[in-house]
Structure formats: structure tokens, C-alpha cells
Amino acid sequence: MTAALQLRHLHKTYDNGFVALKGIDLRVEQGDFFALLGPNGAGKSTTIGIICSLVRKSRGQVQVFGDDLDRDPAATKSHIGLVPQEFNFNVFEPVEEILINQAGYYGISRRVARPRAAELLRQLGLWDKRRQMARDLSGGMKRRLMIARSLMHSPRLLILDEPTAGVDIEIRHSMWQFLTEINQAGTTIILTTHYLEEAERLCRNIAIIDHGRIIERASIKELLGRLQVETFVLDLARPLAQCPAIPGYVLRLRDPHTLEVDIDKQRSVNDFFAQLSQRGIEVLSLGNKANRLEELFLRLVEQNKS
Amino acid sequence: MSLREQYIAFQTILIKEILRFVRIWIQTLVPPAVTTALYFIVFGSLIGSQIGDMDGVAYIDYIVPGLILMAIITHVYGNVVASFFSAKFQKNIEEMLVSPMPNYIILLGYVAGGVARGLAVGLIVVVIALFFTELRVYHWGITLSIMLLTSVLFSLGGFINAAYARNFEDISIVPNFVLTPLTYLGGIFYTIKMLPEFWQTVSLANPILYMINAFRYGMLGVSDIDVGVAFALTLAVTAGLFVWALRLLDRGISISH
């Protein structure tokens, strides 16, 4: 099946010389609920900007449902609905007009757009506000207005850039609920976030981006599994000829004096050392292997706190 | 996009643009009425009665075409420059940029919006004029087509100004320091035959002079300029501005590079 989104070797150097993307390859399957996770400045918005024609790419290829952005921009654009990171509607326009105009830009007549707008306004709790100017809405309502706007042309791929930043808990949960429903109804969704919890609650698959590179691409389950393990590096007193087998542990012999072991964070390390003693393996020193993923998450967690 | 879809997209921008200036009518439609009424009172009735005829026409009648066209020029330009710059500034231009509509539809939409504002203002000024004098139209075809062409030209000008503008100052420089002087020196209030030869020649470098004279010819049948030349010039400038504006859009307005 064609992918909902296929990025190949995407590079971006901004005019000021800053290299924001260093070769992004990414495939998102149809029907997926996908998270692009990464700290501030990682290149999430740049990637999305390129997909949605708001940022010029330097190199690489973008395909959406098989349509190529360079060869058929109109077809590519018509597949996508975008909820950008920053509010970008005309604050002096009434809510309902914003939706109907957006449909119009996609070639949908007012007659067709009106009931569609009414439906979305009701679903997103904005019906009472339909005649108000957008500037009179609260932050959470503005965010929902942008979600409604992005869905006016019934896109097959919905992209949301940090949709819940600055939205309070209650509204965040109702937005999650809404997104889950439209995903179940068949819309492929990609969202960027720096909340691991959000990705965990909503998404099936995930890519982690940092400094303009994808550093992980996995299902949420795998990824969380991988975060559960810690890797220790052991310096051995006497060389080993082959890697010992200890039931319940994954071991690797890097060289005759260096042994690596993955241990589940929930488990005590005492048991492991007891097993080593039984086999007469003496450990001189113990190191904790730096885990890039782990480091990244620590940074994310720090950032979420501040 | 199919032709029908493109038409819907065009119509959407046009309606949005009309609603914009109608919604803020106190800022957009009342001022031209007030300004024109003042011109008619001061120049037409009070001073005009002292002046007598100009180019064989009663002075108040002589200035009517210029005043109409001046109001149209000012407001058409102001409409597009303000609306399109605000779309850039508030980033709601992105609503259009992510959509599949081609760039020329965006351009045509804004131009049509400007023309609509021009027609509305023109109508208001005509109504005001009727309080002071009788309206004459010597040649409807010339009158309407030069009015339309002038509106398109200055819509494009406003669009290009907004495309380059980085702040609010940038959108007021051209109207204040270029358009206003050129309009006042464009022969609204006098025939250039009154000027010394040197200044007559200098005046011919002012494109607005051609439009005002062609428009005056349409209404009164008198002009300092050959109407054919005026049409050719206006048409050529309009075409040039259209190509320029479209190039800017294709190069990417409000798209990060």
C-alpha cells in the first residue's frame, strides 16, 4: 500500500545558513496515528512546514498518498489538513467565516461548506461561538478552531504541530478523544509533541527527531520497552574466552575484558551479581552506558518541567 | 484544481475581501464621502464660483471626474495593501498557501477585492457629487473601462507594496509620499495647458495624469491627453504589475527560505 507520507533525504538549510534538517527519511503508513517527538529546535516544525508548502526544502522528496510535492503540488496539498503550532487565522474574522473560507480555498462551495462547518463546530464545542470574532476566543478554543479549519476539506492526512501546547488538562483530554475518533474513522494523523505522555496516550508509532536527524523510529510499545532497560558495562578482572549465558539477562562480550548487560529497571542488580559470583566472574569496575534515547528523554522531561 | 474549484476559491477571496471592508465601513466607506463632500464645498462651490470655466467646462463639473478617480485610487490601493499586509502579518496568508489553489487565483482574488472597494467608493462619491452638480457621462464605455483598469492597476500596486512590506511604516510610505503627490499633480484641479511648457512636459511623466484625463474625457469629453495613449499606457503598466506580482507569489511570499 502507498504510504500516507513518505519523506526521502529531506534537507533544509535556512537562508541564514542554519542547517535545520540533515537528511530526514520517514514513512508513515495509512491509518497510523504517528508522533514526531523531539525537543525544542529539533526540526519538527521545519519538517511539517516543508510537507505543507510553508517552508522551501533544500533537497529531498515529499510524497503524500503517492503524490509528489514537486510534481503535483495541488494534489499533494489537497490530501493534507494542517493545524500549525502558532495561531494563524485572521482574528477579525468570525469563527464560522474562517471555516467556510478555508473550504473555499480548496474549491468547496459555501453551500457544501456550511453544513460541514456546523458539524465540526458542534463536535469541537464552538457552535455557540460561531458568530464571534476569533480574537474573542480563549486559547483552547482557538486551538480547536484551527482543528475544525484543518478538517473542512476532509483531508486524508491530518498534521498537528504541538496541538496541546498551552491547553489546559480538561480540554487536552477532550481533544485527545476527538483525535482518536477521527483516526478510528480512517484519517491518518501525525502530531508533533514534546510530551512523551501525549505520544504514549495517542499514538501507535513514533519517530524521535533531534538536531535535524531522526534518531529513533519504532512503535510506542517497543520504545517504552527499550526505555525500561539500562545497560551496564563491566570491566573484568580476568579475560573471558566466550560470552557467559545467564538466564534472564542479555549479555554481550565486547572484548575479553569488557562485558555488557541489559537489565530491566524494575529488577534488582544484586541477583545479577550473585549469578556472576557463582560463575567465578570477578568485576573490577562498573559503568553505566550512556543511552542516547535516555539522554534525550531526560532533556525532554527537563523541558516539560520548565 | 478544476476550473469550477478555482472559481470557487476566487469567489471566496472576493467575498472575504468585500466583507472585510463592509464590516469596518466607518473606516472604509465613510471617509471618502466626507472628504469628497469637503472638496465639493471648498473647491467646487466656494472657490469654483470665482474661477469660472476650465477648459470650457464649469469648474465644479471639471473637477468631478478627478475627485471620483482620486477617491478610487486612494481606496483601492489602501484596501489591498492593508488587507494583504495584514494577512502576512497575522499569518492567515498561510490558510491560502497550504491550499491547492494556484497563485494567480490568490492574486486575482485580492485584485477583485480592491476593485470592489473601488466601485463602492466610486458610487459613494458619485452620490455625493449629485448634491452639488449634475452628473454627465459623455462616453460610458471609456468612463467605465478606464475606471476598472485604474482600479486593477492600483490593486496590483497595493499588492506588490504589501508583498515587500516588513512593517506598518512600509505600507504607508508609498501612499503618502508617492501616490498623494502624483494624484494632486495629476490634473484633478487644473488643465496642464495652464502650466508653463516645461512643467507641462514634466507632468507627462506622471502616469496618473493619463488616467484622470482619460476618465475626464469619458465623462466630459475634454482631455489634455490623447485617450488612446492613456489607455495603452494604463494597460501596459497594469500588465507589467500583474507579471511582477505573480512572480513575487511564485517566488514565495511568507514562505520560509
Ligand SMILES: Nc1ncnc2c1ncn2[C@@H]1O[C@H](COP(=O)(O)OP(=O)(O)O)[C@@H](O)[C@H]1O
Ligand atoms: N526561518 C528560519 N530561519 C532560520 N532558522 C530557523 C527558521 N525557522 C526555524 N529555524 C531554526 O531551525 C531549528 C529548528 O526549528 P523548528 O523546526 O521550529 O524546531 P521545533 O519545531 O522542533 O521546535 C531551530 O534551531 C530554529 O531556530
Ligand SMILES: [Mg+2]
Ligand atoms: Mg515547533
